[in-house]
């Protein structure tokens with residue numbers, strides 16, 4: 001397991017983010033860049049899953065971002081697929097702008113998410129990777145990617161894990177983590193209001209008991 005930080009505070013929430021896409025699109029390179037700040041010179045095909053972690057501070061809260069870098073090749077995924085999708089907080093879809101077939105696979109990755117009960121409320125982003133290898137204006141899969149992202153209401157990032165900066169990759173994951181935090185905040189508020197309601201009723205009941213009917 002790669003880890004960019006070694007100190008883990010006692011109270012720390014975890015965000016599990018899975019990175020999905022065809023083999024060779026750059027999932028390992030992207031998650032490596034995010035966690036270590038550098039593009040890996042050499043990567044092997046992921047077998048099953050690789051984990052990487054990074055500690056963040058968001059709105060005063062310590063968050064452990066746990067990246068699940070999944071295998072793109074079907075034969076390396078089969079045994080692990082159930083584990084990927086357990087307790088997922090967000091999804092990063094990746095395709096390679098030099099490889100149209102990796103773009104055409106995106107609906108299948110989305111379908112797999114649905115099959116594992118990841119609803120549209122789970123934050124997601126689309127990364128069009130390897131931008132360093134194409135001329136943007138001449139690449140149709142970039143516009144198609146933008147459109148697909150719009151249809152599914154997710155942010156779109158044209159990126160290069162090879163040529164992109166640490167700040168750029170921090171923005172991609174940072175925004176996702178902020179979205180997860182906001183959702184968690186909303187859920188906590190709802191739970192709090194549900195918990196408070198019976199107490200409010202109890203006060204009303206008490207009042208009624210002391211009301212004199214004469």
Ligand SMILES: Nc1nc2c(ncn2[C@@H]2O[C@H](COP(=O)(O)OP(=O)(O)OP(=O)(O)O)[C@@H](O)[C@H]2O)c(=O)[nH]1
Nearest residue numbers: 023024025026027028029043046072130160161162
């Ligand atoms: N030029 C360029 N090459 C890249 C970029 N990102 C990844 N690569 C290269 O693409 C190849 C595959 O990258 P990986 O990160 O291993 O791809 P993956 O999606 O994790 O592949 P699997 O583990 O097999 O699913 C490697 O040779 C990387 O160096 C990029 O932005 N630009």
